[in-house]
Amino acid sequence: MMLNRRQLLSQCGLGIGSLALSDLLMRDASATELHFPAKAKHVIHLFMNGGPSHVDTFDYKPKLNELAGKTAPTGNLKTERPTGHVLGTPFKFKPYGQAGIPVSELFAKTAEHIDDICLIHSMHADVPNHEPSLMLMNTGESRLVRPSVGSWLTYGLGSENANLPAFVTMCPGGYPIKESQNWQNAFLPGKYQATYVDSSHRQVDRLLENIESDLVASSDQRDQLDLLAQLNQRHAKQRAEDERLRSRIESFELAYRMQSEAAEAFDVTRETKAVREAYGDSDFGRQTLIARRLVERGVRYVQLYTGAGQPWDNHDDIEPRHRELAQKVDQPIAALLADLKRTGLLDETLVLWGGEFGRTPVVEMPREGANQGKMNGRDHNHYGFTMWMAGGGVRGGSVVGATDEIGFQAVENRVHVHDLHATLLRLMGLDHKRLTYRYAGRDFRLTDVHGRVVDEILA
Numbered sequence: 001m002m003l004n005r006r007q008l009l010s011q012c013g014l015g016i017g018s019l020a021l022s023d024l025l026m027r028d029a030s031a032t033e034l035h036f037p038a039k040a041k042h043v044i045h046l047f048m049n050g051g052p053s054h055v056d057t058f059d060y061k062p063k064l065n066e067l068a069g070k071t072a073p074t075g076n077l078k079t080e081r082p083t084g085h086v087l088g089t090p091f092k093f094k095p096y097g098q099a100g101i102p103v104s105e106l107f108a109k110t111a112e113h114i115d116d117i118c119l120i121h122s123m124h125a126d127v128p129n130h131e132p133s134l135m136l137m138n139t140g141e142s143r144l145v146r147p148s149v150g151s152w153l154t155y156g157l158g159s160e161n162a163n164l165p166a167f168v169t170m171c172p173g174g175y176p177i178k179e180s181q182n183w184q185n186a187f188l189p190g191k192y193q194a195t196y197v198d199s200s201h202r203q204v205d206r207l208l209e210n211i212e213s214d215l216v217a218s219s220d221q222r223d224q225l226d227l228l229a230q231l232n233q234r235h236a237k238q239r240a241e242d243e244r245l246r247s248r249i250e251s252f253e254l255a256y257r258m259q260s261e262a263a264e265a266f267d268v269t270r271e272t273k274a275v276r277e278a279y280g281d282s283d284f285g286r287q288t289l290i291a292r293r294l295v296e297r298g299v300r301y302v303q304l305y306t307g308a309g310q311p312w313d314n315h316d317d318i319e320p321r322h323r324e325l326a327q328k329v330d331q332p333i334a335a336l337l338a339d340l341k342r343t344g345l346l347d348e349t350l351v352l353w354g355g356e357f358g359r360t361p362v363v364e365m366p367r368e369g370a371n372q373g374k375m376n377g378r379d380h381n382h383y384g385f386t387m388w389m390a391g392g393g394v395r396g397g398s399v400v401g402a403t404d405e406i407g408f409q410a411v412e413n414r415v416h417v418h419d420l421h422a423t424l425l426r427l428m429g430l431d432h433k434r435l436t437y438r439y440a441g442r443d444f445r446l447t448d449v450h451g452r453v454v455d456e457i458l459a
Contacts, residue, residue, distance in 0.1 A: 038429030039393020039459070040350040041160070042295040043153065045303040046288075046333060048325075049134070049176045050312030053359035053378055054386035055407040056322055059121050060093040060102035063405045064361055076362055077408055079379045080128040081315070086406060087363040087378060090319040099397050106326035109334035115397040116337060116346065117390045118457050122401020122410035125357050125417055128380040130310055131178055133356035136417050138182045140446045147437075149421060150301035151185045151192040152446045153428060156435045160298030164262060165195035167301045168294055172200040172283035174308030183303065187439040194303070197266075199287035204267050265293050278335040283307070288332040292339050295349050312355055315364050316377035337390060350427055351390040358385025361406040383409035387420065393427040395459045415454055422451035427458070 055061050067073070068088030076083050093102040096111040101119065103111035110117075125133050132142035139146040147155070150167040159166035169183045175196075176182060183194035201207045268276060268289050279285040284306065291302040306312060306329060314321040333353070340346035359378035366374055384403035390396065401413035422432040425446065432451050436443040 034429035035431035035434055036426065036429050039348075039427045040391060041157075041348045041428070042299065042345075042392075043150075043301045043350045043352060043424070043428070044291050044295060044336070045149075045301070046329070046351065046353045047137075047176070047303060047305045048312050048329070048353070048355040049305050049307075050310030050314075051130070051133075051355040051357045051359055051380055051385075052312045052325075053314070053318060053322060054121070054381075054384070054403070055359070055361050056089045056091050056318065057104045057106055057326075058119055058386045058388065059358075059403060059407050060104075061089075061361065061403075061405065061407045064088050064407065067406060072362055072406060072408065074404065074408070076360075077381075077383055079360055079381060081367065081379045082365040083360055083362045083379050084365050084375065085363055086361060087318075087376070091322075097397050099399075101397070101399060106322060107330050107333075109330045110337070113334060113337040113341075113390065116341070116394075117388050117396055118394045118398045118400060119386060119388045120400045120415050120420070120454075120457065121384075121386050121403055122412055122414045123354070123358075123385045123387050123417070123420065124410045124414055125382040125385075128357065128382045130313070130356060130380070133380075133382060134176065134178050134182060137354075137356045139184070139186070140418060140421055140448060145181070145184065145186045146444070147186040147188045147192065147446070148183045148194070149424070149446065150183060150194055150303060151188050152435060153301050153425075153430075154192050155188050155437065156425075156430050157300060157428065159300055164265060164294065164297055164299055166299060167192065167194040168197060168291075168299055169194040169303040169305070170197045170199040170287040170290065171305035172198065172287060172307055174198065176305050176308065177310055187444070188437060194301075197287075199290065199304075200283050202286070204263050207266050265297050266290055268293070275339070278338070279332045280335070282328050282332070284328050285332040285335075288336050289339075292336060292343075292345070296343065296345055313380075314359070314377050315379065316366075316374050318359075318377045340391065346391045348392050350392045350394065350424065352387065352424070353389075354385070354387030357382040358407075361408050381408070384411075389424075389457060393459055394457060398456070400454060400456045413454075413456065416450065418447045418451035419454050421446050423454045423457050426453045 055064055065088035067086040069085050072086055091104045091106055093104050095102050097114035101114050103114060125136055126142055136142040138148050154166040185193035197207055268286055279289040287304050291304055294302050311325055340349055358381045360381045363375050364377050364379040384407060401410060401415055403409060404411050425432045425435060432445060432447045436445045
């Protein structure tokens with residue numbers, strides 16, 4: 001009978017030591033079995049959940065205001081709700097950087113780093129609905145349960161720090177829609193699911209609840225975990241190997257190890273006053289600073305949501321609502337890019353910005369029974385929208401693809417979400433066609449049977 005490595009170690013009587021050794025072996029193997037030379041080691045995903053308007057932020061369309069109040073030249077594409085005439089942008093654009101790339105006043109501070117940013121203007125997704133589009137952006141599949149991008153990356157690359165989770169997601173005030181499905185491990189082992197943090201809390205013991213015990217000393221906790229591991233090993237021998245049991249053991253072990261490092265990593269008061277002021281004292285500012293502290297300690301994937309629910313989903317009042325949201329995130333994003341560059345981390349950290357889709361360049365018509373005079377918002381738009389990348393291996397100061405003259409749909413060098421994922425994995429040294437996991441008789445991958453690497457993004 002052939003034994004796999006885990007069974008061999010267990011039958012050698014090594015107990016919990018087998019788990020630790022096996023984990024180290026897998027981590028070391030993952031870190032050296034790259035398909036390509038890696039341009040980046042970490043990812044910070046700035047998720048503008050709800051769908052920011054590309055034509056009001058990064059995709060400048062002069063024709064938008066010229067045609068305001070008129071019928072769209074090519075007609076209106078079918079979106080989630082009825083739409084009407086072209087809606088001009090209330091925001092001013094101006095050129096930035098060596099290439100003179102236009103950016104909206106909403107992201108004036110971020111725009112100062114445009115020479116490090118690659119704008120992807122030709123993104124497109126599958127449907128104009130939040131739930132499937134969030135799942136597509138986060139897992140590569142809009143309907144079925146699949147592992148998230150962060151889970152795939154940590155499965156493929158492992159962790160650089162055994163005392164911190166390899167995958168952390170933060171959302172102030174609660175969950176985005178679809179909740180933990182956004183960062184699920186699905187059929188991958190449980191250790192690859194994200195650790196969720198409500199970043200609205202300011203005290204470290206609230207950010208990381210139940211990490212330390214007020215009643216039990218660390219040495220006693222170690223004895224408890226060793227006893228628990230022995231009981232679990234005895235339990236496991238009586239039945240077929242259960243990956244859920246292994247994941248539970250690993251979660252206890254990680255929580256124990258986190259006591260030595262996690263509190264320090266999440267404590268932004270250890271930063272200088274100047275650094276804290278650069279990020280700002282908002283929820284998003286603090287979580288963005290925490291993200292930088294995590295990646296410099298080896299955390300592989302950090303995902304930051306704007307807030308609970310879908311804050312960028314502005315079906316009306318696009319001007320005040322987008323302006324308010326941008327004021328919360330623009331300064332922290334600019335500070336993050338500057339800080340990563342100052343510390344040398346930008347060369348090995350890939351920063352990704354965007355939502356699950358964009359918004360229409362035409363006005364959304366009021367729904368029946370609503371205020372009939374309020375026609376100042378935009379519907380969901382999956383036909384064309386903007387995302388950007390910066391940092392490790394990205395061609396800064398560049399633009400990839402284009403939407404039509406008013407920004408309704410991608411028409412040049414179209415980039416699907418699968419293509420974005422394939423490119424992200426490529427920058428991390430992984431071939432999206434070879435990073436697979438055998439489940440239910442099939443080799444699954446993040447991009448399913450799709451995806452191409454967008455070479456124009458690569459430096």
